[in-house]
Amino acid sequence: MHGHDVGVWICEGSGLSLSPVLFMQAVCPNPIPRPLRVKWKTAAAPPKAFRKEGVLSLVYSECGRIPPWPYHLHLLAPQAPIAQAFEQESNLQDWSIAVPVIGIIVIFDQKYDRPPTTLSWNRLINRSKSPQPETNRSLTWARGQNLPYVIAALGYEDASYSVQQFRSRYDLSADIPVLFGSAPADPRQHGAQGGQSSGMFSSMFERRKVTLDGDYARAVLGKLYQLAERRK
Secondary structure, eight states: OOSSEEEEEEEESSSSOSHHHHHHHHHOOSSOOEEEEEEBOSSSOOOGGGTTTOEEEEEEEEEEOOTTOOSEEEEEEEOHHHHHHHHHHOOGGGBOOSSOEEEEEEEEETTTOOOOOTTOHHHHHTTTSOOOOOOOHHHHHHHTTTSOEEEEEESGGGGTOOHHHHHHHHTOOTTSOEEEEOOOOOHHHHOBOSSOOOSTTHHHHSOBSOOOOHHHHHHHHHHHHHHHHHHO
8 A cells, every 4th residue: 555545436237238447448558457456354253145255256357546536546446246135235335345446437338237117117107207317237336335426328328318318217405426438349349459367357457449539537536536526
């Protein structure tokens, strides 16, 4: 640790995708994100999904000092296979994370988003009423952490989707920043490049042609910093 170290938690709101990893790579391409395991902190038994090992498997990136942050910045995200169990059964304070997590980024990727169909039963019944806000597991979890959070919405600008529509859909108040960004490239179109695979999750951390815009990722982090400063 370097003194004044802080963490930012990144979670995927629209399905199991590599968006958190792509975000980390966009902000700080070197060193590449790596696996990290943190222990269950409380005296009680861990949730059932984590009881065997008592650890939480994370993706981790150490970014150093990135303006406007005056801190040594660490990015963390739950590994995709356990993200749902983590958000359903525990909170950040339950785990022995070495740095204080001071903010959350929730990523929505339009490609993986699954809005209710226009022919859904609820919509047929309530078609004369205004649409009701949707419940999203990751967003509900983020709201419960008592930390500032920012929404990174990827690809919605290409789908004729306005920021106000997005806010209304998830009942986001005006003080919650929503930043639209370009969708990542499709890895199935471009393929992957890099070294040999060396483990179960190695493909997640290899160099890929699929990328997320670095300026956009840093803008999202900058907005989160502004919120964190207001909380002081």
